[in-house]
Structure formats: C-alpha cells, structure tokens
Amino acid sequence: MALNELKWSFFQAKALVHSLLVLLCLHTATGMSGWGGCLDGQDVFTKIPENSHWGDVVAELMDESTVEGVHWSLEGNDADWFFLDETSIRLNTSEEKVLDREAQGPVLMAELSCYEDDTLQSVYRIVVEILNENDNTPEFTEDTVTSLTISELTPVNTVVFTVKASDADNDKIIYSIDQASPDAEYFKIDLPNSGEVILSKPLDYETKTQLTVTIHASEMDTAEHFNTSTTLTIIVQDGDDQYPEFLPCRLLFQDETSRICTSPVYTVNVTEGEEDVVLDFSPGPIHAVDGDRGLSSPLSYVILSGDEDGRFLMDRDTGEVKLMRGVKDRLTTPELHLQVMAYQDDDPRKYSVATALVGVLAVNQFHPEFDMAEYKGFVTATKSPASLVNTYGSKALMLHVQDKDFNNGFNPKIHFTISPTSNHTDIFQITHEGLLIARTNQLKPKQKHFVKVAAVDQESGDATFATVVVEVLSEGQSIPHSPLMDDRVIGCTLGKAVFLSMVFMTVIGIITTLGIWLKKKKKGMRNPLERGCVAQGKHRNVSLRWFQLASHRSGMSNTEEIPYKNDEYGTCNPSFSFTDNPGVYTHQDLRLAKDPFHPERPLHPTPASSQLNLRSAL
Numbered sequence: 001m002a003l004n005e006l007k008w009s010f011f012q013a014k015a016l017v018h019s020l021l022v023l024l025c026l027h028t029a030t031g032m033s034g035w036g037g038c039l040d041g042q043d044v045f046t047k048i049p050e051n052s053h054w055g056d057v058v059a060e061l062m063d064e065s066t067v068e069g070v071h072w073s074l075e076g077n078d079a080d081w082f083f084l085d086e087t088s089i090r091l092n093t094s095e096e097k098v099l100d101r102e103a104q105g106p107v108l109m110a111e112l113s114c115y116e117d118d119t120l121q122s123v124y125r126i127v128v129e130i131l132n133e134n135d136n137t138p139e140f141t142e143d144t145v146t147s148l149t150i151s152e153l154t155p156v157n158t159v160v161f162t163v164k165a166s167d168a169d170n171d172k173i174i175y176s177i178d179q180a181s182p183d184a185e186y187f188k189i190d191l192p193n194s195g196e197v198i199l200s201k202p203l204d205y206e207t208k209t210q211l212t213v214t215i216h217a218s219e220m221d222t223a224e225h226f227n228t229s230t231t232l233t234i235i236v237q238d239g240d241d242q243y244p245e246f247l248p249c250r251l252l253f254q255d256e257t258s259r260i261c262t263s264p265v266y267t268v269n270v271t272e273g274e275e276d277v278v279l280d281f282s283p284g285p286i287h288a289v290d291g292d293r294g295l296s297s298p299l300s301y302v303i304l305s306g307d308e309d310g311r312f313l314m315d316r317d318t319g320e321v322k323l324m325r326g327v328k329d330r331l332t333t334p335e336l337h338l339q340v341m342a343y344q345d346d347d348p349r350k351y352s353v354a355t356a357l358v359g360v361l362a363v364n365q366f367h368p369e370f371d372m373a374e375y376k377g378f379v380t381a382t383k384s385p386a387s388l389v390n391t392y393g394s395k396a397l398m399l400h401v402q403d404k405d406f407n408n409g410f411n412p413k414i415h416f417t418i419s420p421t422s423n424h425t426d427i428f429q430i431t432h433e434g435l436l437i438a439r440t441n442q443l444k445p446k447q448k449h450f451v452k453v454a455a456v457d458q459e460s461g462d463a464t465f466a467t468v469v470v471e472v473l474s475e476g477q478s479i480p481h482s483p484l485m486d487d488r489v490i491g492c493t494l495g496k497a498v499f500l501s502m503v504f505m506t507v508i509g510i511i512t513t514l515g516i517w518l519k520k521k522k523k524g525m526r527n528p529l530e531r532g533c534v535a536q537g538k539h540r541n542v543s544l545r546w547f548q549l550a551s552h553r554s555g556m557s558n559t560e561e562i563p564y565k566n567d568e569y570g571t572c573n574p575s576f577s578f579t580d581n582p583g584v585y586t587h588q589d590l591r592l593a594k595d596p597f598h599p600e601r602p603l604h605p606t607p608a609s610s611q612l613n614l615r616s617a618l
Contacts, residue, residue, distance in 0.1 A: 043126075045125075050101040050130050072112055072113065089112075107127060108128040138173050148160075148234055173219065176215070176218070187213050205236050205293075206259050215232065263352060281356060336358040340355075364405060379471075380474070380477070381474065389436040389438050414455050419452040444472060450468075451467065452465060453467070
C-alpha cells in the first residue's frame, strides 16, 4: 500500500506540471475551442470496478475531437491498461491480465497527449480509481504454525497460542473453533478478533499425547462472509506429575484426565533351610516404572519392612531380591511379609509401595502318584453339550493322587490338567477335584479315547501322569458293573439272557453232573466251569445270571476269580471256562441235576439214547 501511495503522489506532481503546460499553451495558441483542438481539452477523472472486462468504457471524448491534423495518444506507466477507440477510452484486459485492486493498487494513471501536425500541443491526465470488490478470502499468515508443543502442566485458562489471518480486501476478521474437530473441548477463544486460543481443559500426557483442533477465520462485515480454516496439531509434553508404578499394574480407574492402578502382590516359595538364592517372584520380577512414561526418570528400590532379621538383600538398581539366610523351621515361620518401595532418584517424594510374600515349604521328599496308571471310563454319546465320565457301576470317575509328604496322602496343591499330547483337549476337561467332563455331542458310539492326564504339585513343581481310556457307549447301553463284566467279557444282552434262562433249566443239571464226573476221572484238569469264557467268546447270548448261578452251584468264590485278558474275547475269568471239547451226556448223568428254580426236585430224566451236545444246546 505504501508503494501505491507513493505512485499516487508521483502522478499528482506530474499532473501539476502538465497543467502548467496546458495553461501555457492556452496563452500562446489561439483559434482552438472545446475538444476541437489540443488546447481545449481537460483532465479525465473516473472510476471503474476491479475485475472489469476488456473493452469497458473508461471515458468518452467529445465528437469534435476528431479535427483534421489533430491526433491523440496514450502514454505513461499505466497506459497499457487503456486503448483509444475513436472517441472512447476503453479498458485493456485479458484472461492473464485481470484488473485487481489488490495487485495494481487503488489508482491507474496515464497521459493523453495531443499532437497537431506531429507537434505535441498539450498533455492531459487520465486518473482512474479502481473500486474495490470483495473478491478475496482470508488467509492465515505464515507465522501461524500448524503444530506446536504444550506441557501437560499448563494451567487451564492460559493462552496457549495465537492465530493470525489477513484479507487482501482489508476486511475485518473474526476467529472461531470448529466444534466438530476431534479435540475442540480443550480450547476456546474469548475475544473473536484477537486470535488468542485459550486452554479450557486440563491436559494429561498419560491418557492423550496429541490433540487436533481446527480454527476458522471469517470476514466480519461483508455480505459474502468468506472464510478459511487451518488445522493445528498440538503435541502434549509429559510433565513430572505421576508416581512410580509397580508392574504389572492392576488398573482400577481411567478417564481422559486420570489413571489409577494398584500394585501387584509378588509371591514366591522357598524350602525351609534354603538360602543364598535369588527369589523368582510371581508375577515377576519385581519391577517398577516412572508413571510419567515420557520422562522415565530413574528409580531405586529398597525394603521398607519385614526384614528385621536381615534375611534378604535387595538390589538398589534392579529390584532383585536375594535370600541370604534361610528359615530353619517352617512351623514357626510359615511366611515372610516384605514391603518394598520404588522411588524416583530425582524426587524421592514420588514413590510407590508393593507387598512381597515369601512362603516357606517343607522339604519335598516324595513325588505325587496316581493310585492307578490307567483308568477306565465310560460316556454315552448324546446331544447334551457336556456330561461326566463314569467308571464301572455307573459311578463318576474321579482321579486320585497320593503324596506321601502329607500324613493323609492328600496334597491340596495338586492341579489336574490334560496333556496337550493327548489331542483331546477340545473334547475333555478335568476339574480341580479330578472329575473328567466330556463334550458328549462331539462323540460317536464305539469310539475309544486315550486321554493323558497330568497332576502337578503347584508348590514343588513335581508332576505325575496317568491315562484314562474312555469308551463311548450308545444311548441305552449299560455301563459294566465291574472289570469282570466289561464289554466283550460279559457282552450278553438282556434279550438273549431271557432265552438262556429257558435253556438253563435243561443244561444246569448236565453241567453239575459233568463237573463231578470229570473231577473223578481226570485229576488235575480244570473245573468244567472254566469253559465259561470259551462259551462266552463264541456264544454272546449267555446271560450274566447264568454264570452267577453256575458259579454258585460249583461252590466257587468270587474272591478267587483271576481276570484274564484274551485278544479275541476280552477280559474273562479263566477259572470259569469250558474245555475245548464238548461233552456227551446220558440219562445217568442227568439224574444228579436239579431244577435251579426248584432245588428239592431233580430235572426230568432223559432217555439214555438221547445225547445232548453242550455247544449245540448253547
């Protein structure tokens, strides 16, 4: 603007000189009148809006200006903005050359020179004022930063930064905060014309390290209210306003302005008499950090209480705790309580305290052991999502572990898990009490699963393992009452047992008589009842009741039965089986047989010519 004012002053002085020349000409030349001659003209003062188009009329000359021998010309610094069109002075613009008050200044000045017979006779001023139009939007100045840093300790209602925008049309500017910007709530502008941005909410580095806000600059008094905006990024600088935190931090509360957590309880177990060892705490190790993560001030550690006997040594820099002198008797000292502190080296007033518990255990002399290396379990495949695995007699299968380090053998620190190597962790789960649970809707009948179970002493770390063989039964299929009645050993159904009960009335006498006869005739041979397993293996319709009655009549005791494993027939009792060759029985043998349901009378005699084959009868 100063350059335009200087330009205006220059042209005023020049115009004054031209006026003097015109007056001089008027006194020395005669015969001229109006625009008819060079001496009858006058200066041109006019106005034109900025952004006017090419050819717009700036001024009109009188018609008599076209006198023979007289011609006019435009000269001067701004003469290229005009051109003569007969009796008119017109604006000379183009797409690249736009009349802009903000670029050209408020005034254009040129000279209109008059020549008669190529002799300069007079010079007149052409002064054109460029009228301002609102054709510019505000712009933020270069010194308005787009990013800055503010300490989190900055008080509320403090001016944190100032923005500045200008308008080429010299319009007044007002400022406002875009409330839709992410962090508009942190700032406010009390004086719209000042551009001063004030902090309206406390900052907290621990919850928010960066803020984003958008500020608008708008024209105040124009009809268009042109505006512009700028987005600023504010980096929150960490301040020393937090205390040390022991890790892992247990978060209790957190919002946009605060974060509260409690220290963990560190635990470790040692054996009575153990000493000169570094303690491996859980969670561990004992470690704290500066709550002001951006500062990370160095910390030191110390034992506040619980070490009156001088048993421990804590490293000041790392927090590592070493047991220097052990506990001799765990009965008198079952546990030691330590209070440890972490504090800032540069400000000891900022500190935190945590608890460390040291449990004293008895010397572990024995490993835990399962009472069985292999358990047998049964479960029925149903649509139910889960079911307990049972064992013989439809009792819930419960795994037991014995630990001789305890008087009653029960170790309360035993923890059961299913070994990942069993590949059944998605089907089976085990409870703390040792109960096995199956996802029955994922099982199919006749499946057999081998589940490897581990029992771990959580104090000593000792472990023992066992295998649970789980057979999947169909709905309605009964669980065996004992290992002797398992599966293919006594795989006789109730339907077939009814049929054999009818056969039993005929053959029971034969079996009894045959036993007496074979016992006399063949000393040292097996009891005829020992053939039971052969009969069961080949004839699965033999009923359990049938074997029980036969065993009772032969005078055999259940306690004398010895389980026997046969690959073809399953588990059976070899003392209850048949010989390989079937016997042939006569009327004489049947006289000794009695009716099992009426022991007081014998079975009806059979003709001697009638011979019964036991296998064919079965």
